[in-house]
Every structure is written in structure tokens, then in C-alpha cells.
Amino acid sequence: MSFVSSARATALHPEFRRGARDMLALSFGIAAWGLVTGVAMVKSGLAPPLAALMSLLVFAGSAQLAAMPLITSDAPIWVVWATATCVNLRFVIFSAMWRPYFARFPRWxxxxxxxxxxxxxYVMFMKRFPEPTPAPEHEPYFWGGVATNWSAWQGSSLAGIALANVVPVAWGLGFAGVLALLGITCSLLQDRATWLAGGTAAAAAVAAYALPLKLNILLAIAVAVAVGLGVEAAEQARRRARERAAEARR
Known part of the structure; x- marks a missing residue:
């Protein structure tokens, strides 16, 4: 099957429409976040063409927002790269969770x-398919959600870049962006590990606020990852212990 016919079959699949529909309710928060990020990039001094290129190539709002203050404050490049990398470390976990579903596809x-x-x-996909077994419905649903998410983000981000010089600072878009991020963050708090990691990250970021070059963000991320991995490892150990105890009783 050619690439065009495969893409067409995916777009016509019922799960594609379901994935797009499931993401639609969340697209307004995504759009608010994208608009704020687009405005923030230009207000920080980045030329609109470079801001548009960054939005299209990076496609990582939290990393963009974290990197921009460092860039404008002439922070060392290693701090910028380390911050962006740490902010996006969660995608390593996402990819590990997605592996059972998509490992069969080619690398490209x-x-x-x-x-x-x-x-x-990731959140909507895991809610739709909690069992990690390969199935033909996975790819169409994934691309349906992506179609809504990517369009909402890029459309609003590019709009923010284009309108950055006519949007008054008094509108308080920064606070709107914080609210959008807060809503998205809360939607990701699904279990004890994520709640503990999120709470610990918030406490660490506030406690280390006085650090230069926004290094409190790096510290908060490192602490959150350590707590999350520690809780997950402890829960897996308890689960294995319960399984061994159940086998011993048999």
C-alpha cells in the first residue's frame, strides 16, 4: 500500500474521527497555551520568522516557554539545552509506554x-486503549488526536506570533497561559506517583526560586523525575510481592 493510500485509509477510519473528537474538548486550552507561547516568543525579542520556525520545528510549548527567558537573559547555551531537555524528559516515559503499541512500525x-x-x-490514547496489545485501531485514533492537537497548537501559536506586537500586555495573556498550563497539568495527575511528583516539583521550584538563570526549574524537574520513578519502582516491587504471595498460597 502506498503512503497516500495508507494515509487516506487512516483518515477515513472511524477511530480517526473518534480521536479527533476526543481531543476537541481539550483544544481550547491548547489554543490558549499556544497563543500565549507565540506572543511570549516575540515579546522576548525573537524575530517573528524565527519564532514561527521554532514553533513548527520544536512543537514543545513547555520547552519553548522555559528556554525563551534563558535565551533573552544570555544564559549559557548548555543551560538552555539542559532546561529544554529536562522539561521534555517526560516524553521518554511516554515513548516507553507507547512502545508496545507502536514498536512494529518502521523507525521513520x-x-x-x-x-x-x-x-x-498520550493521556487520551491511554484512556482509550489501556491494554498494551497491538491493534489496527491504534494508529487511526492516534492520528485523529494529533490532527486536532497539532492544528490547535500551531494555528494559535502562529496567530500569537503574528499578533504579538498589537496585543497589549495589559490583557494579561501571561496569566491566561499559566491557567491553561495549570489545567493541562491537572489533567495529567492520574495516580499517586504523578500527584507526588507534581507536588514535590512545585515545592522544589518555590524553595529554589532564588537560584539564578531559572535553575529552580531544572531542580524541580530533577526532583519530580526522581520521586516519580521512586514511587513507580516501589509500587512495582509491592505488586511483584503480592503476585509471589498469591502464587505461594496456591
Missing amino acids: KRCLFGYVSGDLN
Whole structure:
């Protein structure tokens, strides 16, 4: 099957429409976040063409927002790269969780999955398919969600870039962006590990606020990852212990 016919079959699949529909309710928060990010990039001094290129190539709002203050404050490039990398470390976990579903695809397609994937795509996909067994419905649903998520983000981000010089600072878009991020973050708090990691990250970021070059963000991320991995490892150990105990009783 050619690439065009395969893409057409995916777009016509019922799960594609379902994925797009599931993401639609979340697209307004994504659009608000994208608009704020587009405005923030230009207000920070980035030329509109470069801001548009960054939006299209990076496609990672949290990393963009974290990197821009560092760039404008002439932070060392290693701090910029380290911050952006740490902010996006969660996608390493996402990719590990997605592996049972998409490992059968060729590498170029998996790289494409990685570029277009987002936090809420991951959340909605795992809600729809909690069992990690390969099935033909996975890819259409994934691309349906991506179609809504990517369009909402890029459309609003490019609009923010284009309108940045006519949007008054008094509108308080920065606060609107914080609210959008807060809503998206809360939607990701699904279990004890994520709640503990999120709470610990918030506490660490506030406690280390006085650090220069926004290094409190790096510290908060490192602490959150450590707590999340520690809780997950402890829960897996308890689960294995319960399984061994159940086998011993048999």
C-alpha cells in the first residue's frame, strides 16, 4: 500500500474521527497555551520568522516557554539545552509506554510519532486503549488526536506570533497561559506517583526560586523525575510481592 493510500485509509477510519473528537474538548486550552507561547516568543525579542520556525520545528510549548527567558537573559547555551531537555524528559516515559503499541512500525514512522505526540495525546490514547496489545485501531485514533492537537497548537501559536506586537500586555495573556498550563497539568495527575511528583516539583521550584538563570526549574524537574520513578519502582516491587504471595498460597 502506498503512503497516500495508507494515509487516506487512516483518515477515513472511524477511530480517526473518534480521536479527533476526543481531543476537541481539550483544544481550547491548547489554543490558549499556544497563543500565549507565540506572543511570549516575540515579546522576548525573537524575530517573528524565527519564532514561527521554532514553533513548527520544536512543537514543545513547555520547552519553548522555559528556554525563551534563558535565551533573552544570555544564559549559557548548555543551560538552555539542559532546561529544554529536562522539561521534555517526560516524553521518554511516554515513548516507553507507547512502545508496545507502536514498536512494529518502521523507525521513520516512530520518529514522526515522536514529533507530533503531546501530553494530552498520550493521556487520551491511554484512556482509550489501556491494554498494551497491538491493534489496527491504534494508529487511526492516534492520528485523529494529533490532527486536532497539532492544528490547535500551531494555528494559535502562529496567530500569537503574528499578533504579538498589537496585543497589549495589559490583557494579561501571561496569566491566561499559566491557567491553561495549570489545567493541562491537572489533567495529567492520574495516580499517586504523578500527584507526588507534581507536588514535590512545585515545592522544589518555590524553595529554589532564588537560584539564578531559572535553575529552580531544572531542580524541580530533577526532583519530580526522581520521586516519580521512586514511587513507580516501589509500587512495582509491592505488586511483584503480592503476585509471589498469591502464587505461594496456591
